Amino acid sequence: MSIPKTTKVYILAEPPVAEITASTFRLETRPLPSAEELTSGQILIKAIAYSNDPAQRGWIEATQDPKRLYIPPVKKGDPMNVYALIGEVIASNSEKWKRGMRVVSRGSWWEYGVVREEQILGEAVEMKGRSPYLSLSLFGLAGCTAYSGVFGECKLTKDQVVVVSGAAGGVGSIFLQIAKKVVGCKSVIGIAGGREKCEWVKSLGADECIDYKSADFISALTKALPNEADVFFDNVGGTVLDTMLHLVKRFGLVTVCGSIDGYHGKPAEFRNWTEITYNRLTLRGYIFFDHAETMKSAVADLTRWVEDGTIEMGKGETVVESSFEDLPLVDSSDGGGGGTQSEDARRPCHGRGRAWLQFLYISVTTLRRLSSTMTSHPRYIYKIIPHSSIDTRYTFPIPIPASHTFFLSQLDYADGFIHLSTAPQVPPTLNRFFTDVPHVVILRLETERISAWKRLTWDRDDQGQEFPHLRAHLEGENVESFREVYRGDGGEKGWDGVLEQIKEWLV
Structure with missing residues (x-):
């Protein structure tokens, strides 16, 4: 392999607030x-995959x-x-x-x-029949953090009730498996x-998984802990941490x-802080x-547990390919089930020869393009207008699954807010995010086609607390179907035609 004279590199141009x-x-x-x-002692390496x-x-x-980092x-x-x-x-100018x-090395973009x-x-690490990227996930920061969290920090025992937030994430999903299957x-x-992620977490061995997006989150969590928890391993903070303090x-x-x-600049509010004292x-x-000294034993034990089937990775690792030039423009969040790309980001993701970082793309209100995907599972895009309807203290992630990808590069989101979800309705909890009455455009994305759309005006109910349309499913009379919408490569007009049609609907 010839050695290039230059390399592309992404630098931090403007540290975010x-x-x-x-x-x-x-x-x-x-x-x-x-x-x-x-x-x-210097070594020149070509990057193959990057941890997230x-x-x-x-x-x-x-x-x-x-000084505080x-x-x-x-x-x-x-x-x-x-x-x-x-x-x-x-x-290389190294003997080793x-x-x-x-x-596996420290490095940069x-x-x-x-x-x-x-x-x-x-x-x-290379294991036959396994992902070639385990060194960045199970044997990387996520796996070693989970391992030393169980044995070094929490020192879990068999008689304990343990709660893990971010349980579908890289650290959380490994932590809960060790806690349940190894410690017992x-x-x-x-x-x-989300329901899909919770089902996946339970398939890993969790006795129960509570959906923090559900309207009955607190009551469901309380019911799952009749005798309360001995240990709470928190990967999230915010309202989840505040709830668990109780x-x-x-x-x-x-x-x-x-x-x-x-x-991302959201102020945390803690109502249960006195629980720490009481x-x-x-x-x-x-x-x-x-606990860096545990890394060697962590890799050895995790290797054994994967080989004997105790620890499952599978869906717990997401590999995303992108061009190096597109690195800051690929969305990484997915509201789907466990093991897909998710909004709390909590499992390692890698680009095959390219970088891909999950935390970069939480808000598309400032971006000029959205990378979206057609998969076998429908996706729903919600555009809420006007932009002033959004309480700026909150944002929504834009999930992008892995499959055939097209780019909505011609859209300008400055006049509205985009949300993409696997749910066939706007989640009921979204009512908290609006400061005035908005409109919403909903697109249903299925395999190789856009199948339906609906424009709604959301009105408050008599009590002024809820938006009835938040619970309106896209079905029956609520759906305007498109039977002759562009399929596959976009038909005669190609994907430019698809972009034109979507832009017309969204704008």
Whole structure:
């Protein structure tokens, strides 16, 4: 393989205060050294896949005090860092890492990069019949965080009732499996978003999984914990953490592993904070790097548990391919079932030879294009107008499944708000997000076609509390069907025709 003289790299152009925007990152071309110019201990690698970890969002926050971070932040003008990447050594001035080796290394959003020997974590793990990217998921930050969370931080025992938020995510899904199948905890309850994800979490071994998006979330969670929880392992923060403070038993433990709910400038409100005092709860932050010495044993044990079928990955790992140039423009969130791309982002995702990060794309109100997909499962796009109808304290993720993809590159979302969901109705809880009466355009996306649309004006009920249309299903008289809509490649007009039609409906 010839060694290129330059590499493309994404740098942090504007550290975000709240949402990531199209101007947060900038693509640059930077020079590379030749093989002869590598100094002792330097290795030149070609990136194959990049890890996706929600913690990266905190590394670039403009308002962060660097002295308060657990690792050095990414500074303005610096390449965007990743926890780990899989790469091929293409040149080396190292006795240990030779040309052609496939390694796991610290790195950044670059196609090629120079690393030092101490930045390489080891050779990439390859298991017959398994994903080639396990070094970035199960054996990466997610798996090791879950492992040391169970044994090092929480020190779980068989007699305990354990609750895990973000249970469909990378850390949460592994944590709950170890807790239930290895430790044998008395009861393991998951919290996830959406019925499909909850069903997937239960298939992993959870005794129950509660949908935090459901209208009866608090009552369902309370019912699942008749004797309260001994341990709450939290990956979310916000209202989920606040709710659980009321459901952890006296002298119980709350381990805060993540706070995704607060990554995008949303202020958290805690109504149950006094529970910490009244019930003498222990609430402790947890970072894997404090337990880094467990990594070797974690990889060894996790390997054994995968081989003997104790731990299931399968749907727990999502691999997403994208061009390097499209890195900040690919949406990663999916409101679908467990193992798909999800809005709380909680499992590692990788691009085969390209980068793909989940936390970047939470709001499309500032982006100029939306990457959407036709799959066997219908998807529903909701456009809510006018934009002033949205309470700016809240945003919705835009989920993009993996399959045939087309781009709505001609749309401008500045005059409205887009939401994409697997649900055939607008979730009832959305009423809280509106400050005035909006309109909504709904599109139903099925395999290779747009099958229906409906425009609604939402009116408050007599009490002024709910929008009746929030519960209106897209069926029967509520649906205007399109039997001769573009199929496959878009018919005679091609995808440009599809874009024109969608733009007409949305705008």
